[in-house]
Amino acid sequence: MAVFKPENVEDLYEIEEVLGSGHFGQVRKVREKTSGTCWAGKFLKIRKSACSRLGLERSSVEREVEILQALKHPNIVNLKDVFESRSEVVLILEFVSGGELFDFIAQKENLLESEAIQFIKQILEGLRFMHSNNIAHFDLKPENIMLSDKVSPRPIIKLIDFGLAYHFSPGEEYRSTSGTPQYIAPEVINCEPLSTATDMWSIGVITYILLSGLSPFQGDTDEETLKNILALKYEFDKHYFSTTSAMAKDFILKLLVNNSNERMTAEECLLHPWIKPITRTQAVSRHRSSINIRSFKKFNAKRKWKMSYNMVRMCNQLVSLRLHCKSSSKQDPLERECESDVEDADSKPASLLRRRLSSSS
Numbered sequence: 001m002a003v004f005k006p007e008n009v010e011d012l013y014e015i016e017e018v019l020g021s022g023h024f025g026q027v028r029k030v031r032e033k034t035s036g037t038c039w040a041g042k043f044l045k046i047r048k049s050a051c052s053r054l055g056l057e058r059s060s061v062e063r064e065v066e067i068l069q070a071l072k073h074p075n076i077v078n079l080k081d082v083f084e085s086r087s088e089v090v091l092i093l094e095f096v097s098g099g100e101l102f103d104f105i106a107q108k109e110n111l112l113e114s115e116a117i118q119f120i121k122q123i124l125e126g127l128r129f130m131h132s133n134n135i136a137h138f139d140l141k142p143e144n145i146m147l148s149d150k151v152s153p154r155p156i157i158k159l160i161d162f163g164l165a166y167h168f169s170p171g172e173e174y175r176s177t178s179g180t181p182q183y184i185a186p187e188v189i190n191c192e193p194l195s196t197a198t199d200m201w202s203i204g205v206i207t208y209i210l211l212s213g214l215s216p217f218q219g220d221t222d223e224e225t226l227k228n229i230l231a232l233k234y235e236f237d238k239h240y241f242s243t244t245s246a247m248a249k250d251f252i253l254k255l256l257v258n259n260s261n262e263r264m265t266a267e268e269c270l271l272h273p274w275i276k277p278i279t280r281t282q283a284v285s286r287h288r289s290s291i292n293i294r295s296f297k298k299f300n301a302k303r304k305w306k307m308s309y310n311m312v313r314m315c316n317q318l319v320s321l322r323l324h325c326k327s328s329s330k331q332d333p334l335e336r337e338c339e340s341d342v343e344d345a346d347s348k349p350a351s352l353l354r355r356r357l358s359s360s361s
C-alpha cells in the first residue's frame, strides 16, 4: 500500500505559483528547502466523511499514487513523494516546465510529419511501458501531454494526470464512464469493459487532430459528439488532409476501429511504417508530408479559449455556491468548503462528466 507521509509539506517545501488547476485541487510549483530543487505539488482535497460528496475518496488518490509509483519511465511524470494532512494529500511530482505539446507545436510556422512522429513515438513508448504493466491511462488528451522543458531542441514528452488510470488484475473486467467526450472510445460510452486498447482510440483522435487541426467526431453538442463516435462517423476531408501522407491516414484508420480487439496496440503502432519506415519510399514520404499548421493553430486557439471559459465558469459556480452556503442555515458545514465539487455542474450528458466515478465489475 502507498505510504503517505504525515509531515507538513510546508516544513520541507516553499509553496510557489499555481501551475494548473484540476477538478479536485491545484498544482503548484514547490521548492525543496534543502536543495532548492523545483517540483510540482499536486494538492488534492480529500473527502472528509463517507456521506460527504465533496473532494476525492482517499482510495481514489491511493490508486493514482500506486499507479505513479509503478510507472518509472522517461515519458511518464515521476512521483517523488506523498504527504497527507487532515483534508489534503499532496503529490510531489517531477516539475514539467515545457508546457503542453500542442502549445509548443502551435508556435511553429510548419511541422513535417517526420517531426510530429518524434513526439508521437515518445507518447507510444510511454504507453507501451504503461500497457505492459497492465495499466491504462483512460484520460489521454492534449492537456495531459506535456514537454519536459522549453529550452532543449528536442524536448521530451511527459504524460501526466493519472487520476483516471487503472491497474488491471489478471482476468478482471473494468468499466468506467469517465472521460472527455472528444477523446473517448465507443466502449466507454456503451459502458462496456475497458482495456488498454481504450487508450489507443484516444491516440487515433489525437493524431487526427495533430495532422489536420480538426477533431474527428466533434459535434455541436456533447450528445452529437458521442453519437458520431458510436456511428464511427468521420472522414479525411481533402481540404484539411491535402498535405497528409497515405501512411499517416492508414495509422489513424487502424486506431479508430470500433472493435477494441482489432485496434493496433502501442507495440504495433511503434512498428507501423509511418512510425518505423521499412522502405526508402516510406521514409521519404514522411519528409514530404506536413501537418496542416494553419488549421492546427486555429484548433489550439479555440481549445485554449474553451479551457479559460470553463475555468471562469467553474469559478462563478464556486462563488454562487459559497453565497448559497452562507445563506443556508441548514447547510452541512462540510459543504462550505465544497470548491472541489463544483465541476461540470451543468455539463451533459451526466454519465460522461470528467470526474472520477468509476465502477469495476
Ligand code: ATP
Pocket (backbone or CB within 6 Å): 019, 020, 021, 022, 023, 024, 025, 027, 040, 042, 077, 093, 094, 095, 096, 097, 143, 144, 160, 161, 162, 163
Ligand atoms: P483534471 O481534473 O483535469 O484531471 P487533475 O486535478 O487530475 O486535473 P492534473 O491534470 O494532473 O490535475 O494537473 C492540472 C494541471 O496542472 C495540468 O493541466 C498542468 O497544467 C499542471 N501540471 C500537472 N502536473 C504538472 C507537473 N508535473 N509539472 C508542471 N505542471 C503540471
